[in-house]
Amino acid sequence: MYTTKAVYLDNHSTTPVDPRVLEAMLPYFTNTFGNAASRTHGFGWEAEKAVDDAREQIARLINAKSKDMVFTSGATESDNLAIKGVVEFYKDKGNHVVTAVTEHKAVLDTCRMLERKGLATVTYLPVDRYGMVDPDAVRRAITDETVLVSIMYANNEVGTINPIGEIGKIAREKGVLFHTDATQGVGKLPVDVEAMHIDLLSMSAHKMYGPKGIGALYVRSKSPRVRLTAIIDGGGHERGMRSGTLNVPGIVGFGKACELCREGMADEAQRVLRLRERLKDFIYAQLDEVYLNGHPVHRLPGNLNVSFAYVEGESLLMGLKDVAVSSGSACTSATLEPSYVLKALGVGEDLAHTSIRFGLGRFNTEEEVEYVCERVVHEVRRLRDMSPLYEMAKEGIDIKSFNWARD
Amino acid sequence: MAYSDKVLDHYENPRNVGSFAKGEANVGTGIVGAPECGDVMKLQLKISEEGVIEDARFKTFGCGSAIASSSYVTELIKGKTVEEAYAIKNTQIVEELKLPPVKIHCSVLAEDAIKAAVADWKTRKGGTGEKKAV
Numbered sequence: 375m376y377t378t379k380a381v382y383l384d385n386h387s388t389t390p391v392d393p394r395v396l397e398a399m400l401p402y403f404t405n406t407f408g409n410a411a412s413r414t415h416g417f418g419w420e421a422e423k424a425v426d427d428a429r430e431q432i433a434r435l436i437n438a439k440s441k442d443m444v445f446t447s448g449a450t451e452s453d454n455l456a457i458k459g460v461v462e463f464y465k466d467k468g469n470h471v472v473t474a475v476t477e478h479k480a481v482l483d484t485c486r487m488l489e490r491k492g493l494a495t496v497t498y499l500p501v502d503r504y505g506m507v508d509p510d511a512v513r514r515a516i517t518d519e520t521v522l523v524s525i526m527y528a529n530n531e532v533g534t535i536n537p538i539g540e541i542g543k544i545a546r547e548k549g550v551l552f553h554t555d556a557t558q559g560v561g562k563l564p565v566d567v568e569a570m571h572i573d574l575l576s577m578s579a580h581k582m583y584g585p586k587g588i589g590a591l592y593v594r595s596k597s598p599r600v601r602l603t604a605i606i607d608g609g610g611h612e613r614g615m616r617s618g619t620l621n622v623p624g625i626v627g628f629g630k631a632c633e634l635c636r637e638g639m640a641d642e643a644q645r646v647l648r649l650r651e652r653l654k655d656f657i658y659a660q661l662d663e664v665y666l667n668g669h670p671v672h673r674l675p676g677n678l679n680v681s682f683a684y685v686e687g688e689s690l691l692m693g694l695k696d697v698a699v700s701s702g703s704a705c706t707s708a709t710l711e712p713s714y715v716l717k718a719l720g721v722g723e724d725l726a727h728t729s730i731r732f733g734l735g736r737f738n739t740e741e742e743v744e745y746v747c748e749r750v751v752h753e754v755r756r757l758r759d760m761s762p763l764y765e766m767a768k769e770g771i772d773i774k775s776f777n778w779a780r781d
Numbered sequence: 782m783a784y785s786d787k788v789l790d791h792y793e794n795p796r797n798v799g800s801f802a803k804g805e806a807n808v809g810t811g812i813v814g815a816p817e818c819g820d821v822m823k824l825q826l827k828i829s830e831e832g833v834i835e836d837a838r839f840k841t842f843g844c845g846s847a848i849a850s851s852s853y854v855t856e857l858i859k860g861k862t863v864e865e866a867y868a869i870k871n872t873q874i875v876e877e878l879k880l881p882p883v884k885i886h887c888s889v890l891a892e893d894a895i896k897a898a899v900a901d902w903k904t905r906k907g908g909t910g911e912k913k914a915v
Contacts, residue, residue: 762822
């Protein structure tokens with residue numbers, strides 16, 4: 375267990391709820407507990423008003439119309455609804471989907487399920503060595519059968535930001551709907567569904583200092599009007615696209631979280647970027663053979679993903695026991711496979727095993743980053759002293775051509 | 782994942798880390814695993830003319846359980862004859878360190894490292910040594 379003194383640098387995984395968000399939510403658990411769908415009394419009207427206000431706050435962050443926001447349980451559901459919903463609704467128009475190999479599993483596994491059921495054919499575009507999708511590759515992949523392009527905004531592992539404005543423009547020209555999983559980007563980077571030609575956008579509150587269990591799918595209602603087949607049927611909430619009683623406190627918190635992100639975005643991005651660069655510069659100055667994964671410039675301000683050659687990721691996590699970070703090492707995954715994202719970038723499996731993802735956020739301080747700098751360098755040195763690979767490398771032995779005894 | 786106290790102890794205070802000086806006589810070296818698999822162990826055994834393991838060193842690239850497995854082996858093996866060392870089974874390591882199922886391969890690798898180091902020592906001796914072993 376992490377102690378309360380642990381430094382939290384895993385903000386891509388989830389973020390703490392901002393106290394101002396929590397404060398906004400609290401009345402909606404007890405005093406104003408009504409069902410937003412109750413039209414016959416004040417309890418319902420108050421809840422509905424709170425939901426409408428939050429919808430407005432959320433829509434404003436991405437320059438959308440508030441009625442185009444469909445509340446879901448989170449980005450995984452939003453991705454599922456966008457992809458399954460479009461494929462099902464437009465099945466008479468075509469069945470081809472274009473996506474990329476570095477997408478989140480919520481997109482990839484949804485696509486694979488549709489393929490397995492024979493409901494769609496899917497093109498998985500490769501990425502360059504920085505993890506970026508080439509808009510021209512999207513253009514070339516679109517066929518007469520294509521109904522949807524789904525490309526993420528910023529990658530959750532390596533932080534690479536895709537040129538979604540360009541991709542959206544291409545999709546629009548070709549008359550194909552464009553969905554973006556913007557879970558990591560919304561609230562940290564500017565998003566404008568008009569300027570970027572986005573038709574569907576997935577987002578989640580808990581990645582932006584809001585509560586877990588609430589997210590949204592933006593579904594464009596005009597030029598073009600996007601239609602979806604619901605995957606959850608029931609009372610016809612959310613324009614029939616997502617039935618189920620609205621999570622009013624969650625929605626209120628989501629709205630507040632969006633407002634705070636919008637107001638503080640520019641300053642916060644600068645501050646977090648400065649902390650990230652401090653961490654990166656210190657590590658690079660103190661250690662040899664450190665390799666950056668992802669794009670050097672076009673990346674999330676809070677993301678630093680590096681491979682510490684010759685030091686296995688899980689052992690480094692174990693050494694950094696009072697620092698919460700994550701690794702692309704196989705040992706940290708349930709599947710015992712190293713990160714598919716790093717693999718897609720062409721990072722060798724040997725280096726993938728040594729990768730660490732630092733995710734900085736709103737509540738990290740300079741003192742914390744200084745502490746992490748010292749701890750990381752100390753542990754990497756200690757583990758390299760223990761590493762037969764580092765010793766071999768220092769002796770000039772080529773590790774790639776060494777005849778490894780495998781069983 | 783929760784590590785056992787013994788794994789944590791070996792990880793934080795590894796025993797016998799390092800390498801013997803190059804060209805030192807009576808040393809057998811075993812290197813097992815592969816970087817792309819995320820585990821590499823180097824185990825060195827200093828073995829007397831009589832076939833008794835006098836000293837051991839290790840270096841390991843791998844998770845905490847892999848480091849602990851190899852550290853434990855260097856303690857376990859000292860004073861044993863090569864035959865006794867050869868008979869060490871990975872299950873002994875699993876039991877001592879209370880490794881979870883997902884980490885059993887670390888103990889297998891440590892067992893392989895012992896066998897590889899002994900085999901290397903035999904090769905260096907020119908096959909004159911413990912013929913009855915293996």
